[in-house]
Every structure is written in C-alpha cells, then in structure tokens.
Amino acid sequence: MMKHAYDVYSDRCPTRQVLTRIADKWALLILDLLRAGPHRFSALHRRIHGISHKVLSQTLKKLERDGLVSRTAFPTVPVTVEYALTPLGTSLTGAVSAVAHWAESNMDAVAEAQRDYDARQDSGG
Amino acid sequence: MMKHAYDVYSDRCPTRQVLTRIADKWALLILDLLRAGPHRFSALHRRIHGISHKVLSQTLKKLERDGLVSRTAFPTVPVTVEYALTPLGTSLTGAVSAVAHWAESNMDAVAEAQRDYDARQDSGG
DNA sequence: CCGTATCCGCGAGGATACTG
C-alpha cells in the first residue's frame, strides 16, 4: 500500500530538495530551539553560536517558505519579529531534536571510536 | 540534573562537529539505507542517486571513524567490501530515518506552503 | 531591531583517471 510516490533516494524527486534543506546543521538547531517556544531573531542569533546574521536570515526564510516556521512582525519601533513553529514544523521537531541530542548523548562513544580509528591508522592497520 | 556537559549550541563544543557530520544529506541517506542490512559500496552508490564516487567514499570513511558504520573487506577477487551499522550507528537510525521519511510524508504540505508563500510575494504581501 | 545586498574567500564535492 503506497502512501506516496515520493522517493528521497531519487535525484529528481522534490523530496530531495526538502531533505537538503532540513538535513542542515543550522536548520536543525533553529527547529530544535523553537521547540521551546517563539523566539525573536536576535534571540536565535545569540543562542546559536557561530551562525552569521545573513545565514540565519536565509535559513529562516527557507523554513518559512517550506511552511515549517511562521514569522510574525509586531509594529513596534524598532520592529519586533517572532519566529515560531507551525504545526507542520512541529511534526518534524521530534526527529530533529533526537538527532541534535544524539550528538550530545553519544559524544563520548564517538570520541572513543575516533581514537581507536586513528590508533589503527598509526599502527598501519 | 545534567547528564552531560556538552552543548551543541556552542561553537567550541566537539558535539558541533559531530552534528555537522550527521546533519548531512548524504550521511542521512547512507545511514537510512544501512538500516535494511549491510550493503556493498557499489550497492550504496547505485541506490543513492546523485552521490559521486568520491563523496560516498569520504562520507563512509567519516562515519566509520565516528564509529557509526563498520567496514568489512572479504578477500575475494576483486575485493568485496560490506558496510554495516554498528550498535552506535543503530542508535541514531531511528531519528535519521524519521527525518528522511518526513520529507516524503509531508512533501504535499511543503509544496502547498511554498505555493502560498510565493503567491504572497507576487501580490506584494 | 530586523533584513537584505554586495563582495569574496574557501572548501565541499563532481569528473576523471589510475592503483590494487
């Protein structure tokens, strides 16, 4: 029973573009952050260490276009903007956060694997 | 109660490197494929449409170094090589597959969101 | 505060060819 005809393994399938967008360091971190609630642009920028102004803006725009994130501007002065998850975006955050958290939870095991691997290389393994 | 001192939001934290590696289109597809069982190099190459020989090789090497994937060479002629998930790798595939599958399951909603967004741009929204 | 435009360096990654 086919639920959909999409195939992310295919070069031509539009799902590949979507995957490219969400299989991205910055997008993952943004989506994970928004899980806790709406955030302002500057708040996201402050929390996500290392992302540039421009790339944060670009990434948010793409996520908004894909319907994962909503953007709300309040007519204050200067303008206040809030980004939040849409229901569609929320449906992805479980998986996204799991990936992000995995890195933290398994860092020790990864580091050990790297040491083993490198040692094997040194000894001509 | 802190379970670990790692913070993926920090630029300097080693988890950021790990995230960078797994938050990657090709790595996600490889890990998802290996979920079904061991695969040979050429099989992976055939299934993952659009990946180059070189990048597949590089990505596998990194995943192997991080302890997510194991590499087994059989002394046939020509040599046969099998890639498989390690237990560590298996612990990540749930989240990884969820992300990959999400793209397929929600493609229609994403496409609709894109149409809406683009229409709003055209009408000077 | 938020966003976009411009410039530009750098490295990911594709094509190709060669080794084992």
Place this chain on the structure above:
DNA sequence: CAGTATCCTCGCGGATACGG
C-alpha cells in the same frame, strides 16, 4: 569492485554596510 589522488568549479556562508 573498491579506493585514492588530482584538478577545478561553484555556491555556501562569513564580513560588512546600508535600508526600513
């Protein structure tokens, strides 16, 4: 079949500056 090396391009993404 599996893997590496070389070359080269192309666009991501950082810095900066300016507009709203």
